[in-house]
Amino acid sequence: MLEIDELHVSYGKVRAVRGVSLAARPGRVTLVLGANGAGKTTTLRAVMGLQSxxxxxxxxxxxxxxxxxxxKVVRAGVxxxxxxxxxxxxxTVEENLLLGGYSTSATDRADTLQKVYGMFPILSDRRDGAAGLLSGGEQQMLAFGRALMSRSKYVLMDEPSMGLAPSVVQTVLMTAREIADSGIGVLMVEQNAEAGLQVADEVVAISQGEVGFTGDVAAARADRAILRAFLGESALSN
Ligand SMILES: Nc1ncnc2c1ncn2[C@@H]1O[C@H](COP(=O)(O)OP(=O)(O)OP(=O)(O)O)[C@@H](O)[C@H]1O
Ligand SMILES: [Mg+2]
Known part of the structure; x- marks a missing residue:
């Protein structure tokens, strides 16, 4: 389990994260919902040691x-x-992937590269092409593949559907689900709540740096505050 326990993070006087506790578990997708500025990215960056x-x-x-x-966080499996x-x-696509595997041995790197290509055939097809020439959805696959190259047990994803065409959002989030189904614990921040709920197991809602809701998807869908904040008024009347 990846366990965040009573985390506090601030930028000077701005207390961005105030006592956040949540968990990611192997084989599960934990969806983190929250409005702009709620502290989602700050939480992920703090886990990665990118923010004190x-x-x-x-x-x-x-x-x-x-x-x-x-x-060290990467070596610990995140x-x-x-x-x-x-x-x-x-x-190139392959150079991007190999960068993600910098912390592993050459043998492991070669082995994991083949696994990533098996999971993402498009990356294999485009391995010698510049990453910048990939579509947005393909670049998101590359970003997933790069994270998997470190052989992590837990993958944190910050708004993977952001900026993607609606038709690609489903594919990208289904890929996040498949990554979890392979045994990895996924902690996913996603503003597209409806699409996120379709692939999630657990839901955590953060508001102004504090956790306001923790529960499974069914409980989230039954929670009026969650419906109002993330799924729109129309969901309330259903
Ligand atoms: N580098 C920074 N310096 C100062 N304040 C920051 C910095 N980064 C974020 N903040 C502030 O911290 C709070 C949380 O920001 P954060 O980026 O974690 O939110 P978020 O939930 O990821 O939002 P978004 O949905 O917009 O990505 C906000 O009030 C934001 O203005
Ligand atoms: Mg953010």
Whole structure:
């Protein structure tokens, strides 16, 4: 289990994350909902050691990784698919993937690369092409593949559907589901609540840096505050 326990993070006087507790579990998708500025990205960055933590704990299968350098967090089994994908456009698809596997041995890297190509045939087809020439959806697959290259047990995903054509959103989120089904714990921030709920197991809603709801998808769909905030008024009358 990836366990975030009473996390507090601030930017100067701005207390962006105030006592957030949540968990990701192997084989499960934990969906994090929250309005703009709720503290979702800050939470993920704090887990990755990209943002310093005021207090609280982050544990990976019982090992405390709070405040550890990012490369140590990656080695402990956690990787991040960042907001906006952040693929290296001039590099080839394969070079991007290999960068994701920098922390593993050459043998593991070669082995994992083949697994990633098996999971994403499009990346295999385009392996020698520049990453910048991929479509948005393909770049998201590349960002997923790059995260998997570190052989992580837990993958954090920051708004994977952002900026993608509606027809591609489903495919990308189904891929997140498949990643979880392969045994990985997925912690997914997603503004597209309806699409996110279709692939999630657990739901955590964050508002102004605090957790307001934790429960399974059925409980989330039955929660009036969740419906109102994330699914629109029309969902309330159903
Ligand atoms: N680098 C920064 N410096 C100062 N304040 C920041 C910084 N990054 C975020 N914040 C503030 O921290 C709070 C949480 O921001 P965060 O980016 O974590 O929210 P979010 O839930 O990811 O929002 P979004 O849906 O817009 O991505 C906001 O009030 C934001 O303005
Ligand atoms: Mg964000």
């Amino acid at each position: 933590v005021d207090s609280g704990r982050v544990r990976v299968d019982g090992t405390d990784i709070t405040g550890k350098d990012t490369h 990787s991040l698919v960042p907001e906006g994908r952040r693929v290296f456009a001039p590099l």
